[in-house]
Amino acid sequence: MQRHRVAVIGAGFGGLFAIRALRNANVDITLINGTAYHLFQPLLYQVATGVLSEGEIAPPIREVLKGQDNVDVKLGWARQVDTERKVIDVAGPGIDYTVEYDSLIVAAGASQSYFGNDHFNDYAPGMKSIDDALELRAKIFGAFEIADLQTDPEAQERWLTFVVVGAGPTGVEMAGQIAELAHRNLVGQYKHIDPRKARIILIDAVGAVLNTFGDHLSTRALRQLHLMGVEVELNTKVVDVDLTGIEVESERGHQRIPSMTKVWAAGVQAPPLAKQIAESAGAETDRAGRVMVQPDLTVPGHPEIFVLGDMMHLPGDDGRPLPGVAQVAIQGGRYAADVIKRRLRHKDAPAPFKYFDKGSMATISRFSAVASIGKLRLSGFIAWMMWLAVHVVYLVGFKNRFTTVLHWAVSFVGRGRSERVATEQQAFARRAMRDYGDPYRRVREAEEAQMPAETTTGVPTETTTAVPAGKHPAEAEKTKATVGR
Template identity: 75%
Template sequence: MAEQRHRVVVVGAGFGGLFATKALRNAPVDITLINSTSHHLFQPLLYQVATGILSEGEIAPPIREVLKRQKNVSVLLGTVTAIDAEARTVAVAAPGITYTVGYDTLIVAAGASQSYFGNDNFAEHAPGMKSIDDALELRGRIFGAFELAELETDPAAIERWLTFVVVGAGPTGVEMAGQIAELAHRHLPGQYRNINPRQARIILIDALPTVLSTFGNHLSTQALRQLHRLGVEVELGTKVVDVDETGIEVETNGGRRRIESMTKMWAAGVAAPALARQIAEATGAKTDRAGRIEVNPDCTVPGHPEIFAVGDMMALDQLPGVAQVAIQSGRHAAGQIKRRLAGEPAGQPFEYHDKGSLATISRFHAVASVGRLHFAGLLGWLLWLVVHLLYLVGFKNRVTAVMHWFVSFIGRGRSERVATFQQVYARRAMREYQHKLP
């Protein structure tokens, strides 16, 4: 009877899980990759799906296609709902079925979820930006707002439909606000008879005193100036206290006021998924304020060297929740597994190499921080273009993305403007489905 090979279970097919799996391509292991969707998601470009630049397929290739040449991996659809650290098994739920998978080593890379800071009821009226479902819903709401404004005769109703509020002035919020502004001021004018899209208000709100606060004062100031040039109203030091169907309540030093708006987007705050808490309870590990697992320097869970938590799941050295941390920590976990199987010393601490931060404000204008170098404007945008092309998975996706960028940035079109009622109203059905999961 042939000896069973070392079993590695990878939870999550984001950057951390996918790159960990690829790094184990030639290792003497059998990998089971479990993901809640059948696709890998290039999350930094979700806002371009929401604003009609790219299709969802260009940033979300099928996992099976990405890994079709890697013979030591099996891909399973499902959401991990529980872990038994003693028996070394994970329980998984998929539509209509539950199952259990055993492991010798577990890599947990389930990413992060949107945080509403204890106000989860905000999600119904202000969708986040963490999944294809979110992006498609927002696309339907954004383009639908212009269509419904065209039907109105009441000036107050038209203004309410043409007011877009983005909460959170980090990279996602800034990119989203910039693209909605370009949509309203550059792409849509001339296509409506009863409204002028240029009269749309795009409001960017953040409780912090700066936009892109992690980029430094110089780039933050450059980004703010460009947002103002685009016509974005930036309200800093402003806290959201309530969100409902027709507006948003904010609080500043000057008091509380209401912004009437039918279309709100939430890009403020992230939290670890429920799986992090389940693993902490199963292993006795601690979590930080965001719910991330406090790991050892080598990314293992304390007391359980067979469990690695990587990317947004781990709390280590105050590392940011960015793609590069996920990629590098996933590769590190894979390297540790290979060293153990080869009988080599393991336990080396994870060393993060910061390759910089990028955020695009508008066409031909982005900010980039790479070490001590800071770029803004066209040079930053070209760097953003190259980096995102490099990390898009698949040659076909790169080619079609370039074509759509050409249409949107050089021309005045948006290649993906299809918006359906299903996209807009599916959140309720999704919420009902999630309640039925074990």
Template identity: 75%
Template sequence: MDERAQGRHRVVVVGAGFGGLFATKALKNAPVEVTLINGTAHHLFQPLLYQVATGILSEGEIAPPIREILKRQKNAKVLLGTVTEVDPEARTVTAVAPGASYTVEYDSLIVAAGASQSYFGNDRFAEHAPGMKSIDDALELRGRIFGAFELAELETDPAAIERWLTFVVVGAGPTGVEMAGQIAELAHRHLPGQYRNIDPKQARIILIDALDTVLSSFGDHLSTKALRQLHTMGVEVELGTKVVDVDETGIEVETRNGHQRIESMTKIWAAGVAAPSLSTQLAKATGASTDRAGRLEVNPDCTVPGHPEIFAIGDMMSLDRLPGVAQVAIQSGRHAAGQIKQRLAGQPTGQPFKYFDKGSMATISRFSAVASVGKLHFSGVIGWLMWLAVHLLYLVGFKNRVTAVLHWFVSFIGRGRSERVATFQQVFARRALQEYRQHLP
């Protein structure tokens, strides 16, 4: 029997990131039927992807199964699929999965499809400089990083060894700073003594950004502290440097001193984000505008203009210059769920979304982080303890918290890395995945 005829309000949630997952959980006791559609079967704690890439955590610790998270929520069901089209007139979404495509009807729609990596119009860079947006990306980077040391061990040509032991990270935001710091820790603290023909301490870690500061959103005080700590760790920070080309064996940059080439076999892209293709499709279907990054410009209550039944949240929305961080996604997801519940209860809706900024933080090395909470700034060990507490709080599931703590103990107190397994499949599967996606309907 049709659920609408039974009075069951159908909510479709697109995406199981922070926004989609917290919106779904906020509807647990509402008189609705929730269908959560996601391209993978797991929720991803994206801020810790760099720790998977550098061998600290396993992918399972930051990517718990969605079905396990929602198993006690009886009004929610989970479907695997990538939503490719929204039809606002018919109130349907169309999704594709391996060997299947399907359509789901909705009464209310929450679009939380996240963001994709932006190469600023140079998508060809992705082949040689993977981003950091998925488990696949993190595992590929793990293979490339640890594989670089292994292949350097086999070389006899000093120039080839130097090329393998040069790591370039593009983007000096939190992800780039954290990645550069962990590669430096690997080279200078964890790997020395394990090789016979090379000295991992000779590795060069270069952090590049077109801006003139690292962690530019943290303010001058914390930015300066982060830069000083990076230099102490041996990270070469090249600011005011724009990437103009990337190939298999190096990267071309424009600096204040002119054009330069950096020979490097391992490049990591941590600069820039863009809205997913679904944002463009939804904008055309609804007549909504998008910002420069392709995000939907929404009403103050997170609804798409002209469509009060459609909410765009998190990285999908452009509103009041809010940053693309987890807290914006979480809070906007809860706001959208609250609006739906108020509407069903016959209460007034349209209240503007009010973001409560809980601060920003980034780790640089073990026992060293920077944290900005309102007007308060913390760095060093205090900042690191704050970072530890916050990330444990938002890791989904008790099991994930316990195992993460154990692995952090091994990595930060000892000199080991619990997850150093890397396979050829992880490194070379990108092309197969690209070919697969090209054949999707």
């Protein structure tokens, strides 16, 4: 008899921990993911600022799961789910295919939100993928190199001005690391500029940095940022972004900040797949596009479909939706796996999902962090050491933990950066690929154009067809974000 088929969309924390929890279950698992690696997203900013390599935070999925025989890993982007037929349509690299399931776990993560201003993305990359981090690394280190060539003071200042939008954990950590680069790591390495004169500006529309950490830690973080030379602009709304600057509105009125390097760390939204699943299943979504799920993390009316992590809307004990953090996804993945195993054993369903908050942490600079754990509020060196320990624990694989600790020692104890290599291709490939179109589609069309055509006489004749430049199909462009990276 055919074993129970479990399909998992997304190899982020939720999907990966669900698969691991099903290691010994009597199921066959198909994992669908848009990349061949599992991404430890909380450390992306360290890839962008040269502390870590991408390989240290993105181990290959097949290597991570090589000891689990009941998993079939497939590369591709889930385009839509037919909830009635229990079939997933997937767009792979140059090939489309379908996956059938008995139980479905959807943990496709989140995409960057520009609050309706998607054109900002052309000039202010987000922090959701390895591609984003490598692009930002090329732009950040390239900015210092280009500034060193400038003879016009205004042009030099534009290149040495870095703007980070969003004062949550990602934005604070990013601004802190750029400040460390400018004021500590790069000092004395340039003949014509002083990196210490770089401006690092952190912008947020709300009135506090790390506003979810409480007033005490927020104030401490703000003080530390000021000590590092970061200019913090709160209650400031971004109204436009272009190649050479960013325009904001605040209590001081309209202002333009000339800057060649902008980073977007504000706002997330569920990928389009969440809306498609909700519409197919007759479920509702919230303003951020997340699927409103039942207390057991299933879609209403479809107990076989679990939606986890950043894609789900589930109120916590305080009535507010659970946050889009790693622990919510990890605990949700384990819970969904437990429900499936209980069903297969004909056992009673477990109690409704209850999130255990293990706390929140954010680094500001080397030896300085803030941590909120229950009623405990910590800052400074102790919080930083806790942050290091927690992130080492959750890195996948011993090799990654070992090399990460070595690179942290180089960057935090010494003055070096282990990963400063940046190329023009990294800086500009995203926009070039968008203009070029889907490369796999081009290959497929070229192959089809060269295939012999059978004539009525049975003699094959060669046909030639022009290969259009084209762009990514809108459907594929939208759905590439549907799978956790």
